[in-house]
C-alpha cells in the first residue's frame with residue numbers, strides 16, 4: 001500500500017455526504033443515538049438501506065438482528081444534533097428536544113427524512129460492521145440537508161427547498 005490511514009480518510013472526505021443520527025433503545029429502555037454519514041440506499045423492493053458502525057462502538061450491541069432503529073437525515077440547521085451524537089458524553093439526549101414514540105425510540109422533528117427500520121443482516125468487514133436495515137415507515141420534509149465534506153459540515157449554497 002502506498003497510503004496510510006490518514007491519507008485514506010482524507011481521500012474519502014472528498015466524497016460529500018449527508019449526515020444522519022440513528023436512534024434506538026437498549027433492552028433496558030435507555031435511549032441510544034449515534035451520528036453517521038455511511039448511509040446509503042440498497043434496494044427499492046424490498047426497501048433496504050445500509051449504514052456502518054465501527055466494531056469498537058459501545059452502541060453496536062443495540063443494533064443486533066431484528067432490533068428497531070430510526071434513521072434521521074439531518075437538515076441544514078441541525079449541526080448541533082450531529083455534533084452531540086458524535087460525542088461520547090454520558091447522556092447524549094440531555095437538553096436535546098425529542099419526542100418518544102409508541103415504540104419508545106426517540107425521534108427528532110424537522111429532519112429532511114426519517115426511516116423507521118429493523119436490522120435485517122450484519123456484515124463485519126475490516127474495522128466496521130455494515131448494517132442492512134429493512135425500512136418499515138418513512139417520513140419526509142421539504143427542507144435542505146446538512147452536508148459533510150472534507151471533514152467539515154456544510155450547507156448548500158442555493159437552497160433546494162426554495163426551488164419550484
Ligand SMILES: Cc1cc2nc3c(=O)[nH]c(=O)nc-3n(C[C@H](O)[C@H](O)[C@H](O)COP(=O)(O)O)c2cc1C
Nearest residue numbers: 034035036037038052053054057058059086087148
Ligand atoms: C459527520 C460524522 C459522520 C460519522 N459517521 C460515522 C459512521 O458512519 N460510522 C461510525 O462508526 N462512526 C461515525 N462517526 C463517528 C460517531 O458518530 C462517533 O464515534 C460516536 O461516538 C458513535 O457513538 P458511540 O460512542 O455510541 O459509538 C461519524 C461522526 C461524524 C461527526
